[in-house]
Amino acid sequence: MPHKILSRRAFLRTSAGLAGATALGTLPMAARAAGKLTVGFIYVGAKDDYGYNQSHAEGAAAVKKIPGVTVVEEEKVPETVDVTKTMESMINFDGATLLFPTSFGYFDPFILGLAPKYKDVRFEHCGGLWTPKDPKNVGSYFGYIDMAVYLNGVCAGHATKSKKIGFVAAKPIPQVLENINCFLLGARSVDPTITCQVIFTGEWSMPVKEAEATNALCDAGCDVITAHVDGPKVVMQTAAGRGAFICGYHADQSALAPEKYLTGAEWNWPKVYTGFVEEVLAGKEIPNFVRGGFKEGFVKMSPLGSANSDAARKQFEDVKAKIMTGDFVVFKGPLKDNKGNTVIPAGVSQPETDVALEKMNYLVEGVVGTTS
Amino acid sequence: MSTDIGAWAVPVAILGGAIRVSTPFLFVSLGEVLTERSGRINLGLEGTLVFGAMSGYAVAYLSGSAWLGVLAAALAGTLFGLLHGLICSLPKVNDIAVGISLMLLGTGLAFFFGTAFVQPVAPHLPSIPLGWWSDIPQLQAALRVNVLFLIGIVLALLLAWMLKTTRVGLILRVVGDSTDAARAMGLRPNLIRIAATATGGAFAGVGGAYLSLFYPGSWSEGISSGQGLMAVALVIFARWDPIKAFWAALLFGGAGALGPALQSVGIAKGYYLYYAAPYVLTLGVLIATSSPNRATTGAPGELSITK
Numbered sequence: 140m141p142h143k144i145l146s147r148r149a150f151l152r153t154s155a156g157l158a159g160a161t162a163l164g165t166l167p168m169a170a171r172a173a174g175k176l177t178v179g180f181i182y183v184g185a186k187d188d189y190g191y192n193q194s195h196a197e198g199a200a201a202v203k204k205i206p207g208v209t210v211v212e213e214e215k216v217p218e219t220v221d222v223t224k225t226m227e228s229m230i231n232f233d234g235a236t237l238l239f240p241t242s243f244g245y246f247d248p249f250i251l252g253l254a255p256k257y258k259d260v261r262f263e264h265c266g267g268l269w270t271p272k273d274p275k276n277v278g279s280y281f282g283y284i285d286m287a288v289y290l291n292g293v294c295a296g297h298a299t300k301s302k303k304i305g306f307v308a309a310k311p312i313p314q315v316l317e318n319i320n321c322f323l324l325g326a327r328s329v330d331p332t333i334t335c336q337v338i339f340t341g342e343w344s345m346p347v348k349e350a351e352a353t354n355a356l357c358d359a360g361c362d363v364i365t366a367h368v369d370g371p372k373v374v375m376q377t378a379a380g381r382g383a384f385i386c387g388y389h390a391d392q393s394a395l396a397p398e399k400y401l402t403g404a405e406w407n408w409p410k411v412y413t414g415f416v417e418e419v420l421a422g423k424e425i426p427n428f429v430r431g432g433f434k435e436g437f438v439k440m441s442p443l444g445s446a447n448s449d450a451a452r453k454q455f456e457d458v459k460a461k462i463m464t465g466d467f468v469v470f471k472g473p474l475k476d477n478k479g480n481t482v483i484p485a486g487v488s489q490p491e492t493d494v495a496l497e498k499m500n501y502l503v504e505g506v507v508g509t510t511s
Numbered sequence: 512m513s514t515d516i517g518a519w520a521v522p523v524a525i526l527g528g529a530i531r532v533s534t535p536f537l538f539v540s541l542g543e544v545l546t547e548r549s550g551r552i553n554l555g556l557e558g559t560l561v562f563g564a565m566s567g568y569a570v571a572y573l574s575g576s577a578w579l580g581v582l583a584a585a586l587a588g589t590l591f592g593l594l595h596g597l598i599c600s601l602p603k604v605n606d607i608a609v610g611i612s613l614m615l616l617g618t619g620l621a622f623f624f625g626t627a628f629v630q631p632v633a634p635h636l637p638s639i640p641l642g643w644w645s646d647i648p649q650l651q652a653a654l655r656v657n658v659l660f661l662i663g664i665v666l667a668l669l670l671a672w673m674l675k676t677t678r679v680g681l682i683l684r685v686v687g688d689s690t691d692a693a694r695a696m697g698l699r700p701n702l703i704r705i706a707a708t709a710t711g712g713a714f715a716g717v718g719g720a721y722l723s724l725f726y727p728g729s730w731s732e733g734i735s736s737g738q739g740l741m742a743v744a745l746v747i748f749a750r751w752d753p754i755k756a757f758w759a760a761l762l763f764g765g766a767g768a769l770g771p772a773l774q775s776v777g778i779a780k781g782y783y784l785y786y787a788a789p790y791v792l793t794l795g796v797l798i799a800t801s802s803p804n805r806a807t808t809g810a811p812g813e814l815s816i817t818k
Binding site for chain 2: 184185187188189336337338339340341342344345346347348349350351352354355356357358359370372373376377380381394395507508509511
């Protein structure tokens with residue numbers, strides 16, 4: 140259910156409209172005259188959700204500490220024309236020249252539609268797929284967090300006794316499917332008989348359903364559980380309460396159940412965002428298409444929990460070292476999906492940088508569940 | 512930690528889901544039964560539920576006691592109920608409109624004060640392991656029953672007894688059925704309605720505390736996802752009867768567990784459809800029990816929707 144609260148920005152928008160057109164012209168000039176950089180961050184949910192949005196807000200907090208930089212933020216902006224209004228007000232009223240709209244659905248058509256109108260503003264979008272035919276003042280960036288989820292899978296593979304692991308997923312979009320597949324493939328690198336049960340809740344944030352899904356996975360015998368929802372706290376607590384091991388996502392959730400927490404796949408946005416802003420301050424251009432994994436510092440792992448065996452620790456470190464060199468490939472042929480079709484033929488390998496992975500629409504063999 | 516129970520996992524999950532998910536529905540429904548029996552509709556219970564969840568979680572976290580959290584949620588709910596009751600006592604005020612604005616106020620305030628409590632972990636309410644006799648871990652988990660659920664059952668019985676046989680119940684029913692008759696008896700309808708709405712609000716607040724302090728057991732903005740509204744609708748479904756409200760809450764909880772349970776045994780095609788199960792079920796029952804000949808049975812005569 141959408142809730143509308145009058146935000147500071149909405150208030151500004153209205154009051155500035157009343158103030159008349161003269162204010163429109165003078166405000167951005169005043170803000171830009173100082174020669175400082177104003178950066179805007181836009182989140183789809185609450186910025187302290189202990190998950191996806193919080194990970195970005197922590198990045199924004201790091202940017203705030205850079206001298207000469209002003210940060211403006213707005214949370215709970217729907218993936219509708221609302222985001223266009225937010226972006227325009229950040230540009231016109233706050234004088235923002237660098238924007239980070241962080242939700243997947245903001246990209247097309249909202250950012251792509253607005254960018255040609257403000258050619259001296261830089262739009263940096265998280266998760267989108269920039270192609271050379273898109274506006275030049277738009278860029279997209281994302282991290283290879285699937286590799287971190289693969290490492291989650293390695294720890295899960297060592298920890299499971301029932302040989303069944305579980306995944307609470309929100310929606311069957313490529314990034315989620317990639318994470319589910321990586322979780323299982325990581326576990327299967329330990330024991331190829333392991334299967335992964337997936338339950339889709341259909342929503343990014345639906346705590347009751349997430350708890351029910353977690354209970355259903357535990358009932359089905361899964362003894363290691365992870366999630367890809369906006370705030371994984373409920374899944375972590377419920378699973379640990381049922382005695383299952385847990386692997387975190389988005390942020391470090393080890394404090395919720397230290398004795399059950401194996402490890403977790405985390406974003407490292409403070410490093411990414413300060414890097415971008417420093418580049419802009421130095422007068423350089425951010426490349427239009429940026430991707431990064433462990434090596435570039437885009438993603439990181441939670442510290443290994445006490446429940447990991449020595450064998451798990453060793454394999455974890457070995458694989459991580461291989462990923463750091465950049466030539467570790469998870470998706471390579473022959474690979475079948477869970478309906479028996481070959482999705483990657485023998486001899487073909489898709490390294491983490493392959494954009495084909497960003498269009499994934501299948502679950503690999505061994506995953507119990509369907510994408511529809 | 513588990514035994515493979517195959518397809519039995521589905522009925523066990525539905526049983527567990529019915530017990531786990533039904534409690535907030537039950538409390539909000541009982542509160543609304545009380546309020547509507549006095550002749551008012553409080554649509555704001557969704558907001559009360561969410562604010563109860565937030566305040567309960569916050570107080571439990573700060574004080575270290577989950578029961579203090581439940582008490583705080585009940586108090587917050589009473590205040591919201593009182594506010595609704597007082598405003599609706601003014602002449603020519605529409606209780607539905609007031610309810611909707613209080614719903615938005617409740618959720619808005621809860622979000623505003625709640626941001627600091629998303630990450631901390633508050634103590635949980637205790638549960639009673641009623642599945643000790645079974646050696647199947649799934650059944651044991653399903654039968655881990657929270658104290659509030661049991662209190663809810665007792666409350667439902669108590670309310671039904673009160674409405675049927677006590678003087679207080681009679682007064683409530685008279686006020687709900689005919690303001691004129693109540694006045695002729697020397698009763699003060701507004702006062703009684705305010706009291707009923709405030710008590711109903713307290714029930715809804717406790718329902719919210721169950722959400723944040725037991726299941727799913729965490730405060731976040733999506734915690735209720737409309738359960739307060741559904742519970743208000745359940746009251747009509749249950750024909751303003753506390754015992755039927757209990758069964759309706761159980762049915763809703765169980766039907767909600769169907770989607771995840773079917774996916775866990777590998778029946779996953781069309782899971783969006785299973786998630787609609789509770790609503791389809793409601794429609795089905797309403798159609799099955801409807802009658803073209805008589806008006807909604809059991810509806811209090813003074814309700815603004817039946818007048």
